Amino acid sequence: MKRLIFLYFILFLFHAFVSAEEPVYLFSYFTGRGEDGLHLAYSLDGLHWKALNNGESILAPEIGKDKLFRDPCIVEDPDGKFHMVWTTGWWDKHIGYASSEDLVHWSEQKTIPVMAHEPEAKNSWAPELFYDKENEEYLIFWATTIPGRHSEVAESEREKGLNHRMYCTTTRDFQSFTTTRMFFNPDFSVIDATILENDGEFVMFLKNENPNPPEKNIRYTISEQASGPYPTEVSEPIIGDYWAEGPTALKVGEYVYVYFDKYREHRYGAVRSKDLENWEDVSEMVSFPSGIRHGTAFSVEKKVLENFTLE
Helix, strand or coil, X not given: CHHHXXXXXXXXXXXXXXXXXXXXXXXXXXXXXXXXXXXXXXECCCCECEEEHHHCCXXXXXXXXXXXXXXXXXXXXXXXXXXXXXXXXXXXXXXXXXXXXXXXXXXXCEEECCCCCCCXXXXXXXXXXXXXXXXXXXXXXXXXXXXXXXXXXXXXXXCCCCCCEEEEEEECCCCCCCCXXXXXXXXXXXXXXXXXXXXXXXXXXXXXXXXXXXXXXXXEEEECCCCCXXXXXXXXXXXXXXXXEEEEEEEECCEEEEEEEECXXXXXXXXXXXXXXXXXXXXXXXXXXXXXEEEEEEEEEHHHHHHCCEC
């Protein structure tokens, strides 16, 4: 009898340990124009997302010309510390950076002057972080327009003069950074790139931003290294016949999910695939907090939720 009780006790501890180690999925995002700062949502299945902190902002923006907080991207480092970058304004030559141990309390906000060396650079939009395990460094990449620098695309009145390409820098400590370089230079205007490691390859999802005729869709390209190079011949659109931006990718079970802002419809959508070739539109299956805009999905240990008020 004692042996049986002991075995049940061990089984209980085992299940408790497994349960504690189950991942939870988080989504960093902004609302409105980005005046109120960082928001977070969580999900246990990758489909149903609920706001953390009662839907209230967790971190207010303090830097940048416009004091905005848009397109937040969060990455957890090997030691469990979280690093975040974001767009600080429409026409800034820098991006924002802060770090946190628990996603609640954040370091002092600072700017990273990624395009300060380029007098003609118009902007630094939607920065993303990716931890490159092979090189033990962080890859930071974003979209910038430098007039006359890139191959021309047909313009529209609304977006006249904007013709983006992806640039990047790397860092090990967020104190010193390598010289900014061109990261992805296709023959179309590109913004909102994000990288997912999948089966030993690195998949970069991106938005074809060509305005005339309008593309405004999500595609991808694959490299054997996180730092590239990435082929400029990209996939066909993986979404339906609607405009979308701000893709973020997440592995949930056997699926790769790609979430995106269906900004004309003021709602979020998603597609998923098991093989990166056959994509299922699951926009009608996902649910997100009201007002969610361009963010990043990532996984953490379930214990991280203990720091927040859950709905």
